[in-house]
Amino acid sequence: xxEIKNVYEADVLVVGGGVAGLMAAIAAAExxxxxxxxxxxxxxxxxxxxxxxxxxxxxxxxxHGPDVERIVYEVLHFSQVGQCxxxxxTRVFLRRSEExxxxxxxxxxxxxxxxxxxxxxxxxxGRVRSGLKYDGKKQKAVMTSEAKKxxxxxxxxxxxIELLKKDGRMAGAVALDVSxxxxxxxxxxxxxxxxxxxxxxxxxxxxxTPGWMFNLAYCxxxxxGGIAQAWRIGAKLVNLEMTSRHAxxxxxxxxxxxxxxxxxxxPDGEPLGPFVDKPDRACGDITSDVWNSSFTDVMxxxxxxxxxxxxxxxxxxxxxxxxxxDSEGLKGMLNYMDEAGIDPRRHAVEFMQYEPFLIGKGxxxxxxxxxxxxGLYAAGDMVGNFRADIGxxxxxxxxxxxxxxxxxxxNAAFSDEVVCALPHVAEVRVLCEKIMxxxxxxxxxxxxxxxxxxxxxxxxxxxxxxxxxxxxNAGLKYLGDLRQTLLSSMSATCSHTLMRALETLDLVDVGxxxxxxxxxxxxxxxxxxRADFTFTNPMLGELFxxxxxxxxxxxxxxxxxxxxx
Amino acid sequence: xxxxxDPEKCKGCGTCAQICPVQVFRFHRAEEKTPRPVFGEECxxxxxxxxxxxxxxxxxxxxxPYMMVHVDADTLKPARSxxxxx
Numbered sequence: 017x018x019e020i021k022n023v024y025e026a027d028v029l030v031v032g033g034g035v036a037g038l039m040a041a042i043a044a045a046e047x048x049x050x051x052x053x054x055x056x057x058x059x060x061x062x063x064x065x066x067x068x069x070x071x072x073x074x075x076x077x078x079x080h081g082p083d084v085e086r087i088v089y090e091v092l093h094f095s096q097v098g099q100c101x102x103x104x105x106t107r108v109f110l111r112r113s114e115e116x117x118x119x120x121x122x123x124x125x126x127x128x129x130x131x132x133x134x135x136x137x138x139x140x141x142g143r144v145r146s147g148l149k150y151d152g153k154k155q156k157a158v159m160t161s162e163a164k165k166x167x168x169x170x171x172x173x174x175x176x177i178e179l180l181k182k183d184g185r186m187a188g189a190v191a192l193d194v195s196x197x198x199x200x201x202x203x204x205x206x207x208x209x210x211x212x213x214x215x216x217x218x219x220x221x222x223x224x225t226p227g228w229m230f231n232l233a234y235c236x237x238x239x240x241g242g243i244a245q246a247w248r249i250g251a252k253l254v255n256l257e258m259t260s261r262h263a264x265x266x267x268x269x270x271x272x273x274x275x276x277x278x279x280x281x282x283p284d285g286e287p288l289g290p291f292v293d294k295p296d297r298a299c300g301d302i303t304s305d306v307w308n309s310s311f312t313d314v315m316x317x318x319x320x321x322x323x324x325x326x327x328x329x330x331x332x333x334x335x336x337x338x339x340x341x342d343s344e345g346l347k348g349m350l351n352y353m354d355e356a357g358i359d360p361r362r363h364a365v366e367f368m369q370y371e372p373f374l375i376g377k378g379x380x381x382x383x384x385x386x387x388x389x390x391g392l393y394a395a396g397d398m399v400g401n402f403r404a405d406i407g408x409x410x411x412x413x414x415x416x417x418x419x420x421x422x423x424x425x426x427n428a429a430f431s432d433e434v435v436c437a438l439p440h441v442a443e444v445r446v447l448c449e450k451i452m453x454x455x456x457x458x459x460x461x462x463x464x465x466x467x468x469x470x471x472x473x474x475x476x477x478x479x480x481x482x483x484x485x486x487x488x489n490a491g492l493k494y495l496g497d498l499r500q501t502l503l504s505s506m507s508a509t510c511s512h513t514l515m516r517a518l519e520t521l522d523l524v525d526v527g528x529x530x531x532x533x534x535x536x537x538x539x540x541x542x543x544x545x546r547a548d549f550t551f552t553n554p555m556l557g558e559l560f561x562x563x564x565x566x567x568x569x570x571x572x573x574x575x576x577x578x579x580x581x
Numbered sequence: 582x583x584x585x586x587d588p589e590k591c592k593g594c595g596t597c598a599q600i601c602p603v604q605v606f607r608f609h610r611a612e613e614k615t616p617r618p619v620f621g622e623e624c625x626x627x628x629x630x631x632x633x634x635x636x637x638x639x640x641x642x643x644x645x646p647y648m649m650v651h652v653d654a655d656t657l658k659p660a661r662s663x664x665x666x667x
Binding site: 057058060061062063066067172173194197224225227228230231232235236237265266267268281282283284285323325326327345347348349351352353356358361362363364365366512515 | 653
């Protein structure tokens with residue numbers, strides 16, 4: 017029998033101690049809430065910001081002038097993050113962003129490491145720049161310490177595996193204690209739950225190194241947990257069909273393409289894009305942000321491969337780039353380059369487009385970070401109607417925490433006895449016991465690879481691939497079959513492999529939700545290409561598609577984007 | 582498999598096992614002196630363990646398929662001029 021080892025009570029439960037989660041926890045605690053963070057790993061080094069980051073999108077009036085709309089326009093129309101925004105949320109984010117930047121600075125995160133506000137990288141020549149260059153190498157340790165100072169309880173090695181709802185509102189969650197080899201369960205009773213579980217990786221075949229599913233730019237622990245769990249309790253998901261694809265060094269998946277200072281070139285030396293023809297410290301080469309499919313396109317059209325050529329860098333700019341990579345958390349890659357004798361001053365590194373994943377696609381939120389289920393909030397990379405990466409996670413994490421912490425009575429709490437007695441708790445316990453007690457079953461990795469092969473073939477993401485109703489319907493059938501196979505045959509031998517097995521089941525749910533949304537979007541809007549609807553329907557350009565589960569049925573709804581000011 | 586801990590240098594503090602974002606390590610403090618990277622295939626190569634190890638006892642071995650393919654930057658020019666040796 018798997019024990020319920022502990023029962024916790026909190027006013028606000030934060031799921032995931034990444035950038036969004038820690039900011040939510042700090043803000044809620046400042047408002048007087050009893051806050052508990054349930055973190056899969058250790059909040060000092062977890063999530064996609066674990067090793068660092070170096071760009072924080074924000075609006076700093078003393079640099080950008082008094083009109084926030086100038087930056088709103090840039091984010092929505094000139095950045096790689098602006099595709100799926102409710103513009104109202106963009107405005108809310110940018111108006112609060114300076115305050116959060118200054119908070120980070122006051123906590124000791126270097127936001128002006130050169131002594132002044134510096135906006136470099138991910139930029140166009142001659143246009144306003146909004147990516148603040150900062151040094152985020154220690155950001156997670158700093159935020160963890162700030163959370164603890166405010167009395168936040170952080171439970172590390174405690175991934176939430178199921179959300180609990182009663183009478184239509186949040187009641188808490190079940191978490192899996194993976195701190196010891198033998199797994200155990202915890203129940204957390206909380207009327208407000210803030211999700212910050214990051215992007216969804218491991219959903220598609222790894223395109224850099226097939227078979228190496230942890231070779232990823234974003235944190236491989238981010239397996240769509242919050243999205244899947246929220247989907248299961250009926251929360252609205254939005255823009256799920258609009259999968260993203262990141263890009264960077266070929267075969268060695270890393271973030272930080274905006275940190276490289278070079279020119280993307282064809283083998284004949286011609287630049288891919290029109291923006292720079294020599295390394296430019298202020299801008300970088302934004303070609304791959306704008307022309308998302310570039311690296312795939314040039315492999316198909318005979319002109320590739322494409323290289324990042326930094327050979328024209330001045331010594332000062334080279335030092336600046338290498339410092340930026342360290343801030344971005346790329347020390348592991350730099351060490352590898354050193355050992356392999358790869359010197360960006362002499363060598364041009366090939367770049368590629370990585371496999372599809374979900375970032376800025378997922379939970380629908382309002383301006384306070386609230387989701388459609390009362391008491392549920394979300395922030396960061398898992399949100400579906402807003403995306404601004406680190407800055408977005410920090411600011412909307414704060415907004416959600418602040419709101420949840422100052423509206424503690426908005427959803428009345430259930431007692432821990434009531435929460436522990438919810439039928440769902442027993443169901444989760446039985447599922448975990450079955451997986452642990454089964455001998456000689458299917459290891460999680462087989463299940464995860466099976467999800468990936470189905471998603472890659474039946475819900476492909478552009479360029480040069482297309483979805484169709486036939487493929488998506490077949491994919492839904494196969495994912496349903498796979499779920500049954502996994503439920504009846506998956507086995508685990510310890511807390512770690514049980515955690516991965518449950519992640520695999522979450523990925524099946526995320527994949528299904530994505531396919532339902534992709535079926536409903538009967539148009540082509542890259543990267544969502546439909547072989548059976550090849551045109552882009554302007555009527556849908558002002559709308560967002562949401563999907564949710566209601567009593568076993570899939571509800572798909574279109575709504576207008578919120579453009580209010 | 583990555584990461585690799587030097588047992589001579591390792592002080593057995595368990596920091597790596599505690600902080601790894603993908604939980605590559607197992608460490609039974611009572612029975613063993615050094616954490617074991619038992620889920621090495623799940624390493625993200627984020628370098629956090631290397632950086633946080635107070636004894637400097639950890640290095641990463643990057644798997645061969647992760648090879649960062651590259652060329653000499655001065656070959657990025659039209660094929661004809663390369664042929665001419667320029």
